[in-house]
Every structure is written in C-alpha cells, then in structure tokens.
Amino acid sequence: MLEHVFRIGRQVGLDYDAERHVEQFKRIFLPDEFAGWLLEFRRGQWVFVRIRAFADIVDGDGVTRLYDGEVDAVQFARPHLEDNLQGAREALTFTLDALIATLRGNGVQISSDCLAGVPHAIELDAALQDALR
Secondary structure, three states: OEEEEEEEEEEEEEOOOHHHHHHHHHHHOOHHHHHHHHHHHHOOOEEEEEEEEEEEEEEOOEEEEEEEEEEEEEEEEOOOHHHHHHHHHHHHHHHHHHHHHHHHHOOOOOOHHHHHOOOEEEEEOHHHHHHOO
C-alpha cells in the first residue's frame, strides 16, 4: 500500500505537436499579433512544451511515482529559463485536482492543502534542455 507523498512535481518536455498548436494560436491571436509571434517562433525564440504532474510516494519497499494531469501547448521562451520554470510551477495548479484524484484512487488520502506543503520538483528532459540553450 502507498503510504506517504514525499514530493510532487512536474516533468517538462518538448511538445512535438507544435504545428497543431501554431494553428490553434492562429485562431486566437489577432492577425498582426500572430504574424509577430510566428516570426519569433520560427526564429526559435519560443518552444512548445508539455507539463505532466507527478507524485513520488514512499511505500513499504521503495518509491512509486504516479502521474496525472498533463498540460500541453505551453510556451517556453528562449533563453529565459527562470521565467519558464516559474511557469511550470504555476502549471501544477491546473492539474492538482487530477493528481489528488489519482492519489486517492491509489489509496493515498491527502488534501490539496497537505499536498501544497510537500516539496516540489521540476524535471526538464534532455531534449528540452538542449532546445533552451
């Protein structure tokens, strides 16, 4: 049985469906705004990422990682790493309820207040780290 949540966090990686997101942005932005943003995107000033929530739980024999709550089409700017990390931290608020439901479904009874007090981690995958350089 899973017993104790000792860390929650976000795994952040490249979103390889960028062209679909570009088309979505085209419908959202005004034409002049979109043209400026698209130019910056094509120059590599923006990358799309996916952010996936996780919780690491101590059980009797080790650690189990549970995932839930993925957010896609998030933009990271180059080279603003600290701003990007703050965005990833804030993205957890969109996925916290799904993560809590997953935890409860796995026998871990925890409230959002308790979960907010657990240490947080952000893990950037290698491909994203290279893209942000």
